[in-house]
Structure formats: C-alpha cells, structure tokens
Amino acid sequence: DTGVSQDPRHKITKRGQNVTFRCDPISEHNRLYWYRQTLGQGPEFLTYFQNEAQLEKSRLLSDRFSAERPKGSFSTLEIQRTEQGDSAMYLCASSLGLGRETSYEQYFGPGTRLTVT
Amino acid sequence: KNEVEQSPQNLTAQEGEFITINCSYSVGISALHWLQQHPGGGIVSLFMLSSGKKKHGRLIATINIQEKHSSLHITASHPRDSAVYICAVGRANFGNEKLTFGTGTRLTIIP
Numbered sequence: 472d473t474g475v476s477q478d479p480r481h482k483i484t485k486r487g488q489n490v491t492f493r494c495d496p497i498s499e500h501n502r503l504y505w506y507r508q509t510l511g512q513g514p515e516f517l518t519y520f521q522n523e524a525q526l527e528k529s530r531l532l533s534d535r536f537s538a539e540r541p542k543g544s545f546s547t548l549e550i551q552r553t554e555q556g557d558s559a560m561y562l563c564a565s566s567l568g569l570g571r572e573t574s575y576e577q578y579f580g581p582g583t584r585l586t587v588t
Numbered sequence: 589k590n591e592v593e594q595s596p597q598n599l600t601a602q603e604g605e606f607i608t609i610n611c612s613y614s615v616g617i618s619a620l621h622w623l624q625q626h627p628g629g630g631i632v633s634l635f636m637l638s639s640g641k642k643k644h645g646r647l648i649a650t651i652n653i654q655e656k657h658s659s660l661h662i663t664a665s666h667p668r669d670s671a672v673y674i675c676a677v678g679r680a681n682f683g684n685e686k687l688t689f690g691t692g693t694r695l696t697i698i699p
Binding site: 502504506508511512513514515516519527560562564566568575576577578579581582584 | 628685
C-alpha cells in the first residue's frame, strides 16, 4: 500500500498524559499537512511542512502541541498534558507540490482518533 | 460567517435520484476541492477544480468563480454513495495550499 498511513488509528489516554502520533506520507510527496476534525465539523488546518521545514502553524496549535518532520519523510505530532478538548480525529495529508502558487491534490491518511478521558 | 458554507447539511434520497450539494465561499481561492468521508474517518479526494466542470463516472463538479459557488452532482445515486461530502477551498501562498473546509453534507441513499 503506497498511500498515506497514520499510527495509531485509535488512542485513548487520560487527561494530563502526553501522546504522539505518526504520519507516513506518500514517499515522493514533499508537502505534509496536519488537520484536526471534531465531531460533526469539517477538518481544521493545524500545521504544514515543506520537506523538513515547518512553514506555517495555526493559532489552534497551542504550546502543548509540537510537530516535526526530521528528515522530510515521516512526521510526528505530539500533544503534551492532554485535555478533554483535545479529543478529535487528527488527520494527515500529503501532496507533491512543485510551484509556489499552484494547487495540488492532497492525499489523506485514515486519521488517528484521540479520546481523552 | 464561515468562509466556506455548504448546503444542505443533511440529505436523504432514494436510490437512483439525482443529487446536488452546494458550496459557497467568501475568499479568493486557487482551487476548490470536493472530498468524500466515509464512517471511520478516511477522506478521499474526488475533485480539484479552479474553473469550469469536471466529471468522473457518476460524479460531476462545477465551479463559478465569479459567483464563488460550486456544486457537486451525483447521477443515478446508489447506497454506496452514502457518506459525508466536504467542500474545501485552497489558497496557495508560497507553496502552502492550506485548505479551509466546510462542515460537510451528510448524504444517505436509501435502497
């Protein structure tokens, strides 16, 4: 399977614990996005990488959230001191982008569903 | 007001009916995306368009840039089309095509 993969698919954690999610994009894709989706809503942008550089972070991404893409391949999203409001589906997407002002199709992973109890 | 509005929020139809889902947006865009999300969360990209019309099988997407409006049509609808359909607009800025999403339209096709 050469699509976008995410691990784990489901995570249940207690409030105050730290969690880390992983995303493996399609191998030749240089752009990687993290989105968050709460129940009944559309996804919301969290952050974006072009290769290993994190180029934009949403104001939704508080200091408790950190994302990395160390070698420009897989990415991790860590949430420290989780809160119940962090419960959501965390989606990763990747695309192959060659131009600065051009749109490219984004390919989504299956998501990681986080439940904070 | 959200930057991307979809209507209807929920739609139930009989198998075989012609389906239309609408999307209006209020910002300048580089492209508009239609996405399909099945129960369990997986999102599949259906169309990306910046002008005119695209067709894939029984699905047709149109966009009117001047009116800032797009429609997704499904002909001869089938129960397997039941899913949430999400409209998203992209604004390409120095390589970052950040998507802004609508809240989705939940479609249920009854056999």
